[in-house]
Amino acid sequence: MTDLVLVRHGETVWHAENRYAGVSDIELTPRGHEQAARLAGWAAGAGLAAVWASTLSRARITAQAAADQAGLPVRTDARLRELDFGQGEGLTTAEMAARFPEARAAFEADPAANPLPDGEDPHEAAARFAGALHDVAFAHPGGRVLVVAHTTAIRLTLCRLIGVPLGEYRRLFPRLDNCALTELRLRAGRVALLQYNSPIGAVR
Numbered sequence: 001m002t003d004l005v006l007v008r009h010g011e012t013v014w015h016a017e018n019r020y021a022g023v024s025d026i027e028l029t030p031r032g033h034e035q036a037a038r039l040a041g042w043a044a045g046a047g048l049a050a051v052w053a054s055t056l057s058r059a060r061i062t063a064q065a066a067a068d069q070a071g072l073p074v075r076t077d078a079r080l081r082e083l084d085f086g087q088g089e090g091l092t093t094a095e096m097a098a099r100f101p102e103a104r105a106a107f108e109a110d111p112a113a114n115p116l117p118d119g120e121d122p123h124e125a126a127a128r129f130a131g132a133l134h135d136v137a138f139a140h141p142g143g144r145v146l147v148v149a150h151t152t153a154i155r156l157t158l159c160r161l162i163g164v165p166l167g168e169y170r171r172l173f174p175r176l177d178n179c180a181l182t183e184l185r186l187r188a189g190r191v192a193l194l195q196y197n198s199p200i201g202a203v204r
Contacts, residue, residue: 002137004185005145007179010178051070053149055077056081062148086120113167126159126166137186
């Protein structure tokens with residue numbers, strides 16, 4: 001049995017305008033650093049066995065603050081990165097609707113079947129992310145592990161792990177706040193969702 005605490009990185013400079021930051025390496029805002037500091041305060045008493053992060057800097061920096069407080073190194077895995085949103089990278093929803101309206105409408109109708117133009121296949125993304133989680137769990141049996149990653153990758157993978165269609169991820173998990181806690185328990189091939197999008201301070 002391994003508990004995985006999945007966390008979206010701190011706020012980035014594109015957050016205020018809701019620009020899609022998939023594989024683009026976008027820096028944290030001052031507020032994002034404050035969120036990482038609050039996560040670090042939680043991590044100090046969370047009984048963590050390890051800290052893992054996406055290779056993108058917004059996740060690594062968020063994870064580093066927590067790892068420092070927990071007395072652990074940050075381990076990275078490229079499979080934990082965000083989806084590549086293709087032509088949607090750096091754009092807002094309105095800008096996408098103006099540039100490629102049909103593709104954006106198809107994405108909103110079923111984002112798993114209709115990735116943004118030149119974007120990564122969501123099914124492949126969920127498979128790589130889930131594979132990384134299983135490897136992390138295998139490396140830390142019986143432990144509690146912090147995994148700092150990204151909102152779309154996390155939500156898609158939750159659908160994959162609990163057995164619901166990936167196309168439902170925007171409806172079932174409409175938001176994932178920066179540095180909120182989502183916790184999974186992996187045991188003998190089974191997955192339990194212990195908490196979702198819990199604010200720090202409201203949980204242990």
